[in-house]
Amino acid sequence: MLFNSFEFLIFLPVVFVLYWFVLNKSLRIQNLLLLTASYVFYGWWDWRFLSLIVFSSFIDYFCGLAIEKSTRSGKKKILLIISLLVNLGFLGFFKYFNFFAGSLQQAFNTIGYEIDSFTLDIVLPVGISFYTFQTMSYTIDVYNAKLKPTRDIISFFAFVSFFPQLVAGPIERATNLLPQFYKKRKFNYAEASDGLRQILWGLFKKIVIADNCAIVVNMVFDNYTDMNASDLFLGAFFFAFQIYGDFSGYSDIAIGTARLFGFNLMQNFKYPYFSRDIAEFWRRWHISLSTWFRDYLYIPLGGSKGGNSSKIRNTFIIFIVSGFWHGANWTFIIWGFLNALYFLPLLLLKKNRMNTNTIAEGRLFINFKEIGQIGITFILTLIAWIFFRAASVTEAFNYTKSLFDISILSVPSVDMKPLLYILMLIPVEWLQRNRTHGLYLHNGEIPILRWFLYVFFFCIIFFFGAKSQSFIYFQF
Structure with missing residues (x-):
């Protein structure tokens, strides 16, 4: 369902009226309404792909609880890896399978080995990159003890699928959005x-x-x-x-x-x-993604600490991965590479926070x-x-x-x-x-x-x- 569509013009007032004037006595019922509305909103495009959101939500919900319950660091890490593999596995298959298959075929053809094409007719689920990163932030933060796992399954599922930002962000952190589902909300004119x-x-x-x-x-x-x-x-x-x-x-x-x-x-x-400058641009453009990569990729890699070689490496990694996140095409990778080149002089001269x-x-x-x-x-x-x-x-x-x-x-x-x-x-x-x-x-x-x-x-x-x-x- 598009925001600029007639269907949304009907959908939004109906959900709004039910939410504030019919089901406003119970927080749990309100959250259940938001969950249902979110699934309707997403399913309007293709109901089949709702199964991906539901499955990812189940995996991360139970992994979060298991991580907290476990007393062994090794088991915690295994549970985190399971969560990441499921989410990144879905993302990798639907978004990048044909890219890697085509690139591999082209590489073999270049060196003289002719191989048949093995690409698939895959439909890319709308917004998969957004809700995948959103739900991964939950298990990563639970693993790092930055967030207590929730036992409220309705609130968690509603957090993952919250319809206003489900298909194109902002990519919300669990630490910011999830607690808002626990609190009684009052209408503020x-x-x-x-x-x-x-x-x-x-x-x-x-x-x-x-x-x-x-x-x-x-x-x-x-x-x-x-x-x-x-x-x-x-x-x-x-x-x-x-x-x-x-x-x-x-x-x-x-x-x-x-x-x-x-x-x-x-x-x-x-x-x-x-x-x-470019550093300021990236503090102001798609902030939810930029800060996601900063906190969950750039800083764990060492950030801007260490020598120039590690700074250069980390800068190119984060920008190229950001480019690859946008799409399975070499054009996006070069776009990320160019932005890394733009950013690097500012970082090395320590002017990136100027x-x-x-x-x-x-x-x-x-x-x-x-x-x-x-x-x-x-x-x-x-x-x-x-x-x-x-x-x-x-x-x-x-x-x-x-x-x-x-x-x-x-x-x-x-x-x-x-x-x-x-x-x-x-x-x-x-x-x-x-x-x-x-x-x-x-x-x-x-x-x-x-x-x-x-x-x-x-x-x-x-x-x-x-x-x-x-x-x-x-x-x-």
Whole structure:
């Protein structure tokens, strides 16, 4: 079920009314409703794949209890390994089997051994990378004694499958989200109102920004050999805002929806295109995944401790694994490799924590130095996004090479309308860069201003929204 679909427009109010006005006497019944609603939400795509979520939930629920009960460290480790193997096994089979099978066949063919293709017709379950990492955080934290295992099976299953963020995040830690299922929740009008505003802002970013950009992006990348450099630049530029509007828009809708039910999810994007260097960009982009890899992979590997060789190794591991997490294609691996190259000088020069504050804090305008820093960071990111979007490594290199042509100075021939929508987005996000989302308002805001903004963005979405398209990150 898509957030921007008619079905969800019916589904959300029905669940909301049942949750707050019919089943509000019992916390356990409310959690059971959320679990049922989450399975309906996911099963709307394909009921068959619900079995994967249910099976993973059972494994991690019982492994968590067994880890706490066990007195031997060796047995605890075995139980953790079982949990990880089940989750990563599902993820590896559905997402990466054909990639490894195809790569192995190509490797043998390269050295002169012809082998038959043994790829399978596998359907990738929507959101498997997200809920797999979410449930793994539970068993890892229980093993590390950071979290007590739950005996409330309904709360645990609801935590794993919580529908607002089930298929595209944020990837919530068990230490943050799971305890919220134990506490009695009371309806808070102010939080619910802010949740609706965040949903509205997310829909604007998805339907107006991302979906309009997608039309131009698809046309340019499908025909890049016939395009001049200025069109190619705009194609890459629009893709940068397509993926931002698409993914951060989903996160806004997810966070806002969760607030309607009394839950607080972590902020997943903090205006990343205002970043002054790549390190800052990765502290602001897909924060739930970046921090997951930091805590469960980068730090256990040694992080930034030790000599330069270990720092370089750990940096490339975390970025390449992050790229591979996004998809079974060499383009994603090179995307991760490029970001590691960008990040490495900052780490080695100990400047990776240089820009931790909000840009132009306390000021309305930025200075020339900050403009240059944002510009350089954005261009580096844009080049990496070409590899993320391209269908193959060859296409990505040819596309990038074609940008360095005198035709970059020519007048673009592609539709420029998405640029107008982007120019609506940037000022709002700049003014709101210290707040959690673009339509966040203080309680003291003038009511007529609030309603003007609601009507304005509703009209923009209704009249200028593009044809509904699936969220990009559903494929991951």
